[in-house]
Amino acid sequence: MFKYHLLALLLGTILDVAFGRIYSIWNPFDTIKEYVKFLDRALLGDEIILLEPSKQKQLGLWLLFLVIAPVLVIAIFFTMLFYEISIFTGVIFEAFATYLCLEGHYLFYGGRGVMSEYYGSGFDAMKRMSEKFTDCDSKADTAEALTKETITYIANGATDLVLNPFLIAFFFGPVGAFLYRSLHIIENQVGIFSNGCSRGNRYMYFGYYPAKLIHIIGYIPNRINGALTVFAAKYTFGDFNGKNAQYIHLRHRYKAISAYAGALGIKLKGYIGDDDNIAAPKDLRNATNLLRNTCMIYQVVLVILLLIF
Secondary structure, three states: OHHHHHHHHHHHHHHHHHHOOOOOOOOHHHHHHHHHHHHHHHHHOOOHHHOOHHHHHHHHHHHHHHHHHHHHHHHHHHHHHHHHHOHHHHHHHHHHHHHHHOOHHHHHHHHHHHHHHHHHHOHHHHHHHHHHHHOOOOOOOOHHHHHHHHHHHHHHHHHHHHHHHHHHHHHHHHHHHHHHHHHHHHHHHHOOEEOOEEOOOOOOOOOHHHHHHHHHHOHHHHHHHHHHHHHHHHHOOOOOOHHHHHHHHHHHOOOOHHHHHHHHOOOEOOOEOOOOOOOOOOHHHHHHHHHHHHHHHHHHHHHHHHHHO
16 A cells, blocks of 8 residues: 555656646645635734734634644545545545645746846746746845845745655655645635745734644654755755755755855855855746755655665
């Protein structure tokens, strides 16, 4: 059974690399996102000044339950159903579920698209593309600052949208991956910082428990994936500074961002890494290459495990 699980994971990663997000196909995470927005308005409302911080935290806990509970039930039901029908349908379902949980293709080509806009049409076009890519209004007024913002988004996404979902899917199957991505959507929507964008004080207390829970769940996967990114920077082909990636990651240990900052020789988030180099849009190519190489390491590990089992 474990071999079929490994095969499904490998097929899911291949689907993400080959096709990425197909917007003409319904994606359950879009529905979950809209559901979270609905619950946000229904539970918190507009007059948050009238609610005590403890009450806002309690409502945030209700939001968690109202989203996670149905996702858990539905994911378990369909996983059991398809494997009950046959091993083949179970593998196909798990592969497709894994594919839905990964955003590697989007991050890779989105980052490349931001870089291409700069060299093709200039800074203003690059900024418009970056804001569309990150879903965040940027205050950057130079190509260097905008490049750092975009690389930070890619490095964050490498952890939260690719490597962590994959690692959790490896240990807990599609049910675990769906729960993690759903929790990430909640935190992304009601956290005080979403995609690095300040959302003001509305979610300071309401998003307390979602932020705490995803921090706890991601504690070990964050460290594994940070170490793996360092390994990719040191031992795979690309214009990376592997030794510096290891040094900066040991210094900060902030998910995969510290490894990206070290590998590219730039400072991210204002305090992670050192500005050994001046960040330029071409660094987006190196950042996306580091993401691709890290994902390929996971695929190689899956192939090796399949050959062993």
